[in-house]
Amino acid sequence: xxxxxxxxxxxxxxxxxxxxxxxxxxxxxxxxxxxxxxxxxxxxxxxxxxxxxxxxxxxxxxxxxxxxxxxxxxxxxxxxxxxxxxxxxxxxxxxxxxxxxxxxxxxxxxxxxxxxxxxxxxxxxxx
Numbered sequence: 001x002x003x004x005x006x007x008x009x010x011x012x013x014x015x016x017x018x019x020x021x022x023x024x025x026x027x028x029x030x031x032x033x034x035x036x037x038x039x040x041x042x043x044x045x046x047x048x049x050x051x052x053x054x055x056x057x058x059x060x061x062x063x064x065x066x067x068x069x070x071x072x073x074x075x076x077x078x079x080x081x082x083x084x085x086x087x088x089x090x091x092x093x094x095x096x097x098x099x100x101x102x103x104x105x106x107x108x109x110x111x112x113x114x115x116x117x118x119x120x121x122x123x124x125x126x127x
Contacts, residue, residue: 001090005101010084012108017077024070031063073109080109092116 001009083089090099092113099113112120 001101006084006089009089009104009108010081013077013080013084016108017074017081020070020074020077024067024074027063027067027070031060031067034060034063076109076111079111083111094120 080089083091090101090104091097092099093111094116095113097113099110103110103114110117
């Protein structure tokens with residue numbers, strides 16, 4: 001890959017990182033706000049319904065899952081930026097072959113070529 005293409009991927013990764021970090025921070029803020037509201041409790045004498053409690057638990061679990069996924073994606077983006085600095089960006093970590101540009105355009109923080117990714121997923125599914 002030439003310097004212009006690498007600079008383009010760096011720009012894409014930095015933009016994705018900024019956007020994802022904003023999303024994660026927003027979700028964390030929302031979760032903290034909701035947590036504070038739950039801790040304060042409802043002081044009215046209106047009883048709560050078990051379905052409402054189930055919905056609240058589901059929403060909290062979903063928010064935690066989304067935050068964890070966002071943090072994982074941030075780590076992947078940071079690792080890709082590090083590979084850019086180490087001149088190993090776009091090279092499969094398993095077979096050392098070049099990762100095709102269309103794959104990198106679709107998933108700029110990809111660390112494996114498609115064949116190695118498929119093998120890894122098959123092995124993970126077999127466990």
